[in-house]
Amino acid sequence: MNFSKFYKLGFSLLTITLMGWNTPKAEASVLVSSIRNNSVLRYNDKTGEFIDTFVPAGSNGLDGPSGIIIGPDNNLYVISIRTDSVLRYDGKTGKFIDTFVNNKDEIDFAEDLLFGSDGSFYLTSLNLREPSKNSVRRYDGTTGAFIGNFVAPGSGGLYGPLGINFGNDGNLYVTSVFSNQILRYNGQTGDFIDVFAQSDNPNLTFADFSFGTDGNLYVANPRNNSISRYDGKTGEFIDFFVPSGSGGLDSPVEAVFGPDGNLYVNSFNTDSILRYDGKTGVFIDTFIPAGLGGLDGPTSIVFTKDIPEPSVVCAVAVFAFTNICSVLLYNRKKSIFPTNHN
Missing domain, CATH: 1.10.12 (Lyase 2-enoyl-coa Hydratase; Chain  A, domain 2)
Structure with missing residues (x-):
């Protein structure tokens, strides 16, 4: 030739x-932490069908999984709330890798976790008995080594840090659950800026929150069984995006937007995940039915994609x-x- x-x-x-050509496509899924049976479950991201138990019950000491996140290394990080630690699992297989952060750094009741654009790992620390110990702690995003308190204990009146997220302005927003506020801190220094949003309604308690593509803030209200919306620039209340009890919503603690643009909310007391129109807040369906796959106390929702292997x-x-x-x-x-x- x-x-x-x-x-x-x-x-x-x-x-x-x-x-x-002939290379496997990445398949998306939804991971949900199930706090009452100490596991992380995996579901189809489009149908909500149960796939498997991604992290088995109690895997390497997992006790009370609350916040979960996929890290920059594509692995899964899970807060083990009753052991005051963060465990790391293979993002493709769910196999235990290591204890990324443990209680040697005096974590108290960690609820949420986050990787920042600086590569650092951020973790809330909530102390019911000593409000002055409530803080947001920073760790090396590669080794898990403790760096220091990013938000100092009690800074700005922080009492009960539950949800954390960086906003479009680059600053850090933190739920102060016992003062019913969302506080804003400088995204580089951790210094307190202001009370971004708050509620004087004792029946409206703030849990975790997400920023929507419209830039506004969507907050889960477990006591009011609703999702409230706040202006992403001013912090002013806009409306109840998801009205109280819509679709059977009962004690939501987290609301996240999926790849389809819709809002997914964990209904903690009904052991289900509900889906709402991402633009109107209208109830669409029960995305994950009650108890499917053993779901018992859903706390956190993460949409993820598997990494394709060369064929x-x-x-x-x-x-x-x-x-x-x-x-x-x-x-x-x-x-x-x-x-x-x-």
Whole structure:
């Protein structure tokens, strides 16, 4: 075969292969922490069907999983609230890796966790007996080594840090559950800025929250069984985006927007995940029915994608193409510089 023709053909085949021909597509899923049976369950992200128990009950001491997150290394980080630790699991298999953070750093009742744009790992610490010990702690995002308190204990009146998130302005927003406020702190220094939002209604308690694509703040209200919406710039109350009890909502503690733009809310007391229209707040359906897959006390919801592996076809094509090209180049060299046998 003419070498130039073979090279063009082989290169085209290799290019098609490397661009994904026969390469498995990444499959999305939903991970939900189930606090009453100490596990993390996995569901289909489009249908809500149960897939498997991603992290088995009590895996390596998991006791009371609350906040969960996928880290920059694509692994799963889970707060084990009753052991005051953060455990790390393989993001593809759910296999235990290590204890990323433990109680040697005096964590108290950690509820939420976050990786910042600076690569650091942030963790809330809530102390019911000593309000002055309520803080947001910062750790090395790679090693888990404690750096220091990012938000100092009690700063700005912080009492009961429950949810944390960085806003579009780069600052850190923290739920102060026992003062019914959302406090704002400088995203680089941790210094207190202001009380961003608050409620004087004793029946309206703040739990975790999310920023929507519209820039507004959506807050889960477990006592009022609703999701309230606040202006993302001023902190002013807008409305009850999800009205009290809509779709059977009972004690929501977290509300997150999914890849489809809709709002997913854990209904803690009914052991289910409910879905609402992301623009209107109208109830769509019960995305994960009560107790499906053993769900018992859903606390945190994470949408994730598996990382695709290179396909066997791709690997074989690269290997074959490389070796054939080597042979042909060798033969071509021999024809240009023939060996003298005289």
